[in-house]
Amino acid sequence: MKTVIIKYNAGNVQSVMYALDRIGASYLYTDDEEEIRSADKVIFPGVGEASTTMNYLRKVGLDKVIPTLKQPFFGTCIGMQLMCRFSEENNTECMGIFDVDVKRFPATPDLKVPHMGWNNITGYKTALTTGLPDDAYVYFVHSYAAPVCEYTVASCEYVLPFSAMLHKDNFYAAQFHCEISGDAGQQILKNFLDII
Amino acid sequence: MLTKRIIPCLDVKDGRTVKGVNFVNLRDAGDAVELGALYAAHGADELVYLDITATVDGRSTFIDLVRKVAHTINIPFTVGGGISSIADVSALLHAGADKVSINSAAVKNPDLINELSLEFGSQCIVVAIDTRYIETENGQEHIVHTHGGRKPTELRTIPWAKEVEDRGAGEILLTSMDTDGTKAGFALELTATISGNANIPVIASGGAGNMEHFYDVFTAGKADAGLAASIFHFREIDIPDLKKYLHDKKLPIRMTR
Numbered sequence: 302m303k304t305v306i307i308k309y310n311a312g313n314v315q316s317v318m319y320a321l322d323r324i325g326a327s328y329l330y331t332d333d334e335e336e337i338r339s340a341d342k343v344i345f346p347g348v349g350e351a352s353t354t355m356n357y358l359r360k361v362g363l364d365k366v367i368p369t370l371k372q373p374f375f376g377t378c379i380g381m382q383l384m385c386r387f388s389e390e391n392n393t394e395c396m397g398i399f400d401v402d403v404k405r406f407p408a409t410p411d412l413k414v415p416h417m418g419w420n421n422i423t424g425y426k427t428a429l430t431t432g433l434p435d436d437a438y439v440y441f442v443h444s445y446a447a448p449v450c451e452y453t454v455a456s457c458e459y460v461l462p463f464s465a466m467l468h469k470d471n472f473y474a475a476q477f478h479c480e481i482s483g484d485a486g487q488q489i490l491k492n493f494l495d496i497i
Numbered sequence: 498m499l500t501k502r503i504i505p506c507l508d509v510k511d512g513r514t515v516k517g518v519n520f521v522n523l524r525d526a527g528d529a530v531e532l533g534a535l536y537a538a539h540g541a542d543e544l545v546y547l548d549i550t551a552t553v554d555g556r557s558t559f560i561d562l563v564r565k566v567a568h569t570i571n572i573p574f575t576v577g578g579g580i581s582s583i584a585d586v587s588a589l590l591h592a593g594a595d596k597v598s599i600n601s602a603a604v605k606n607p608d609l610i611n612e613l614s615l616e617f618g619s620q621c622i623v624v625a626i627d628t629r630y631i632e633t634e635n636g637q638e639h640i641v642h643t644h645g646g647r648k649p650t651e652l653r654t655i656p657w658a659k660e661v662e663d664r665g666a667g668e669i670l671l672t673s674m675d676t677d678g679t680k681a682g683f684a685l686e687l688t689a690t691i692s693g694n695a696n697i698p699v700i701a702s703g704g705a706g707n708m709e710h711f712y713d714v715f716t717a718g719k720a721d722a723g724l725a726a727s728i729f730h731f732r733e734i735d736i737p738d739l740k741k742y743l744h745d746k747k748l749p750i751r752m753t754r
Binding site: 312313315316319320322323348349350408413414415416417418419420421438440442458459478480481482483484486487 | 498499567568569571572573590591592593617618619621667695697698721722
């Protein structure tokens, strides 16, 4: 199986590679369109700011490639947000795979933004959560989130309920960091690679 | 619900953990990777590795260690100790660290906090503040210290904590040198003031001696995370017991088994 991790100007991709190493999966880290199109699985991870990462994707043309991919595709963290329609982070038009807008967490007394740490996810409706305990804890670091919508397949609550995972056709996404979310995160990555 | 985090801190010298460790199932207690993996398996929510090596050779050994830790464990970890430049941070993040902690360098050059958060994102920049309550010309005040808490600076702790947040820190690691090593409990009042003022998470450190101290720092101290070293290393508190205790007391805690 050929798994590609999309190379772009987002940080923290190294941890994702290590996580794949831990589950014994090989991968290619590339921004080459042909390599991406011919992959069996595509992972789109990363930490970053919406407008900078989106501008980069536009510059190299990946913003047009990604929405047309047919194989199972998994975006995490900023990757997930870029798959939505729009992000309030510097008012960024994103790729629009999921027709939902990413919004900043409203300021609330005693609830800090970013939402940083372990929180539980509920309401599983995706193959990616197979084998997870109910209310599995996963690790989040983010200030913006997609509200619960028709594509939500796992949700979480912080200030408001929000989408922890999205799914539409071959596109999967998670707001949290699977790669550092303990056994639960590892299971989700493994489930993604196991999708036929 | 967002949980309160329990964070063991490992001091590393020349690639090996220092401070006595007493784990029967560990082949090599000085092996920083193995010890970290054990803590992760015990339910630690995050780890901090602090490099206390001063030499250049030690620094590259530490980066090798960071790479091994990142390869082995599947929870977040922060690295700190002697970080003073964008190049230092870049090397550590590329090796697989999730966050870096800066201390003296931030005091010496506060603009470094802005530069690092712009370059790498706030989420991975932890500013460590070592503080001591001392006599000043204005009476007793909380003053930021450097050099392992030995050297007082001109900075007052409470406004400095606000400043590091404004400059782009993603998290504050607050160590009270007054309580550190006493096992008499965390500095609750100061932690509560700083965490109450902050819109970023505050990790409390210094003074943990029993499980109740963690309960206190998460409630009265308003801390988002509690860090300790020797009580975990010497197994005076086992992390699974601590998490069960806090969970039974109705605090939001990530239970792993």
